Amino acid sequence: MIKFDIKMPSTDDLMRAAMAEIEKNITQRARRAAAPHGGVTVKFERTPNGTIKAVNFQGSEAAIKAAQATFKD
Numbered sequence: 001m002i003k004f005d006i007k008m009p010s011t012d013d014l015m016r017a018a019m020a021e022i023e024k025n026i027t028q029r030a031r032r033a034a035a036p037h038g039g040v041t042v043k044f045e046r047t048p049n050g051t052i053k054a055v056n057f058q059g060s061e062a063a064i065k066a067a068q069a070t071f072k073d
Helices: 011-037 063-070
Strands: 040-044 052-059
Touching: 011 040, 011 052, 011 063, 040 063, 052 063
Parallel strands: none
Antiparallel strands: 040 052
């Protein structure tokens, strides 16, 4: 008889993986939009449970505006 022991990731592990992917996407989009203006540095503030609280951009004013415009719909 063959037994399979499949261990599913915990909720915390799934949340961490999701937040990492979201942060990666935000960073890529912001850097791509701000590149013609000198680029930006992206920093994330997190809540105690690990979700994103705020995204901060550092760079020239034009680069920051370009990065922010990417996320306004």
